[in-house]
Amino acid sequence: MQIFFLALACFLILNILAGLWRVVQGPTPADRMVSAQLFGTTGVAILLVLAQALEAPYIRNAALLFALLMIMAVLSFVRKSTPKQGQAGNIK
Amino acid sequence: MALFLDILVAFSLVAIAWRIMRAPGHFQAVVLFITFGLLLSLAWARLNSPDIALAEAAVGAGLAGVLLLDTLRAVAQPGKVKTGAHFSWLLLPCLLLAGLLTLSIIHIQPDSQGLARAVEAGMQTTSLEYPVTAVLLDFRGYDTWLELGVLLAAVLGLLCVRRKKSIRAPLLPAPAEPVGRWLISILLPLILLVGGFLLWLGAFAPGGAFQAGVVWAAGGVLLWQAGHPSLGALPVSLWRTGAVLGFALFWLLAATALIRNEPMLTHPQAKAWILAVEYAAALSIAVCLTSLAIGGQKSEDRNQKSEVRDQRSGDRCQITNNR
Numbered sequence: 409m410q411i412f413f414l415a416l417a418c419f420l421i422l423n424i425l426a427g428l429w430r431v432v433q434g435p436t437p438a439d440r441m442v443s444a445q446l447f448g449t450t451g452v453a454i455l456l457v458l459a460q461a462l463e464a465p466y467i468r469n470a471a472l473l474f475a476l477l478m479i480m481a482v483l484s485f486v487r488k489s490t491p492k493q494g495q496a497g498n499i500k
Numbered sequence: 501m502a503l504f505l506d507i508l509v510a511f512s513l514v515a516i517a518w519r520i521m522r523a524p525g526h527f528q529a530v531v532l533f534i535t536f537g538l539l540l541s542l543a544w545a546r547l548n549s550p551d552i553a554l555a556e557a558a559v560g561a562g563l564a565g566v567l568l569l570d571t572l573r574a575v576a577q578p579g580k581v582k583t584g585a586h587f588s589w590l591l592l593p594c595l596l597l598a599g600l601l602t603l604s605i606i607h608i609q610p611d612s613q614g615l616a617r618a619v620e621a622g623m624q625t626t627s628l629e630y631p632v633t634a635v636l637l638d639f640r641g642y643d644t645w646l647e648l649g650v651l652l653a654a655v656l657g658l659l660c661v662r663r664k665k666s667i668r669a670p671l672l673p674a675p676a677e678p679v680g681r682w683l684i685s686i687l688l689p690l691i692l693l694v695g696g697f698l699l700w701l702g703a704f705a706p707g708g709a710f711q712a713g714v715v716w717a718a719g720g721v722l723l724w725q726a727g728h729p730s731l732g733a734l735p736v737s738l739w740r741t742g743a744v745l746g747f748a749l750f751w752l753l754a755a756t757a758l759i760r761n762e763p764m765l766t767h768p769q770a771k772a773w774i775l776a777v778e779y780a781a782a783l784s785i786a787v788c789l790t791s792l793a794i795g796g797q798k799s800e801d802r803n804q805k806s807e808v809r810d811q812r813s814g815d816r817c818q819i820t821n822n823r
Contacts, residue, residue, distance in 0.1 A: 414501040421508050421542075424535070425515075431531050432519065440531040448561065451538040455553075458545050466550040466706040469698065470541055473557040473711075476694055477718050479687065481534055481565030483680055483725050 413461035420454045441485050448478030509543050526575075530568045537564055550706035551632050554698070558711050562718030563793055566725070627771040629704040636708065637774050637781075645750035648781060651788040652747055658795045680726025691719035699782050703771070709746075709778045713785025720790030731790075739787060746784030749777050 427450075430443040455471035458464075516536045523529040537560025544553035619631050619639070628634040636644050695715035702708030723731050757766055 411501050414505055418501070418505050418508055421505070421512060421539075424539070425512055428516070428519075428532075428535070431528065431535070434528070437527050440528060444531045444534050447535050447538055451542065454542055455545055458542070462546070462548065464545070464548060464550060467545045467553060469701070469707065470545060470550065470553040470557040472694060473554060473715065474538070474541070474561050476687070476690060477558065477561035477715070479683065480562050480718055480722065480725075481569060483683065483722070484566040484569040486679060487725055 410461050413457050417454050417457045417461065420450050420457065424450050437485070441482060445478060445482060448474055506546065509539060509546060512539050513543060526572050530565070530572055533568060534560065534565045537561070551708070551711075554706060554711045555714065558714035558718070562714055563721065563789065566721055567793055626774075628774060630702065630706075632706070633702050633708050633778070637778055641750065641753070641777075644781065645747065645754075648747045648750065648784055651785060651792075652744060655743060655788050655791045655795070658792060662795065680722070681728065684722060684726050684728060687722060688719055691715055691722065695719070695782075695786075699779060702778060703775060709782040710785060712782040714789060716782070716786035717789035717793065720786065721793050724790070724794045739791075742783050742787035743791065744784065746777070746781035749780045753777065 424447050427443050427447060431440045434440055452471045452475050455467055455474065459467035459471070513536065516532055516539065520529050520532045520536065523532060537556060541553050541556040541560060544550075544556055616631075619635060622639055623631060623634060626634045626638045628638060695712045698707040698715060699709065699712035700707075702712070720731060757763065
């Protein structure tokens with residue numbers, strides 16, 4: 409069972425690595441931001457799986473923190489690119 | 501399989517770090533840095549250090565992204581950024597440092613326990629059940645005290661650099677943001693709850709003052725980001741008290757030990773006393789980090805002069821309010 413969880417964690421990390429292509433390619437800041445958010449979701453899943461695989465239940469709290477706080481960067485990003493505060497496009 | 505996972509995480513960390521340095525735009529580097537924090541937290545979790553994984557998760561997700569994105573706005577400049585080219589002279593020092601670090605790793609015994617045995621032996625003398633918290637608050641209270649002092653000094657330094665007289669002046673909220681207002685009602689109760697949970701957990705499990713303080717600070721930043729007036733409405737004396745409380749309690753501890761003619765920072769072995777210090781430290785960390793995260797903000801659509809003038813009139817209002 410442990411091997412299954414570890415394999416699952418590896419697969420999810422590979423998912424993040426594949427998603428990095430979108431961050432590198434862009435082309436707009438929104439694309440990059442959204443992929444970072446999806447990494448946050450994947451990261452939560454990896455931490456949960458790891459907690460199970462390593463039998464370290466307190467790792468779940470780290471997953472909880474990511475689930476709770478990943479939105480902060482998006483909020484900052486949205487605030488940043490609201491049109492009334494200057495040009496949205498100049499932050500690439 | 502575990503080895504494959506380790507190699508994968510290590511490879512991803514190095515690859516992302518490399519890409520951060522070579523990224524053609526600042527924004528891409530910021531997004532990559534957020535991802536880097538995520539993977540770093542994974543690495544700490546894999547290394548069986550849930551305390552550091554928690555701290556990294558809280559700082560990486562809650563504060564670092566916001567700080568970097570806001571900094572990006574402050575320094576935003578059109579055009580491409582030169583990357584890497586003129587830093588080639590750093591290659592030799594970096595290689596040297598890497599060599600030294602590798603050497604020191606080789607010298608660590610594979611079965612080395614580090615200081616774990618010493619801590620285990622000391623656990624009988626403390627009333628805390630969790631070794632990491634015991635080290636932070638009991639065995640090495642000096643370090644924690646000085647760290648709180650560093651945070652406080654950073655806040656004071658920020659006030660000096662920004663030429664603000666009042667600690668509350670930087671807390672005037674950002675422009676109102678409807679999405680943020682909506683988020684507050686969902687997230688803020690959870691943030692307060694999870695912060696309190698981590699603080700409570702610290703007495704006997706991974707968690708503690710720093711992690712809780714960071715989570716609460718993220719809540720403060722959330723309030724500010726959404727343009728909620730509550731932070732600005734707090735009495736400034738309360739804000740100041742919160743910022744110095746942790747440092748002051750440690751100071752009190754040291755002073756009373758002096759009067760009782762004992763070595764500095766030894767304290768009566770009461771769990772209540774240690775927990776009081778920890779809770780105060782969490783509050784101070786939250787207040788200081790919030791001040792640091794949002795105090796450096798420059799309002800965008802005004803120039804410096806009008807900002808100062810606004811701030812002065814703000815101070816005057818504050819004085820009349822205090823009367």
